[in-house]
Amino acid sequence: MIILGLILLLLGFFLGIQILWILGLILLVVGVVLAVLGGTGRAVAGRKHFF
Template sequence: MLILGLILLLLGFLLNIPVLWTIGIILLVVGAVLFLLGSTGRAVGGRRHWF
């Protein structure tokens, strides 16, 4: 999710498409939260690891 968010953020910035920019920011935030929860050992959505 972090990588997809970063790609969409960059594409939205470079191509000047505000929708991609917004979706990229949202995916980056959600990906960061999931990464932090997963790195602390908490089960996220019933799973300990997201593959």
Template sequence: MIILGAILLIVGMLAGISLLSTVGGILLVIGAILWVLGATGRAVGGRKHFF
């Protein structure tokens, strides 16, 4: 999710499409939060790991 968010953010900035930049930024933040929670061993949504 982090990689997809980064790709959408970059493409949105290069193409000048603000919707892609917004969605990419949101995916990047959500992916980072899930990664941190998974790294601490906390189960999120019933799952221990998000890949």
């Protein structure tokens, strides 16, 4: 999710498409939050691991 967010963020920035930039930013933030919560061992949405 983090990688997809970065790709969309960069594409939106370089191509000038604002919706891609916004979606990329949202995916990046959500991916980082889930990675941090998962790294601390906290269960997210009832799961300890997302594979």
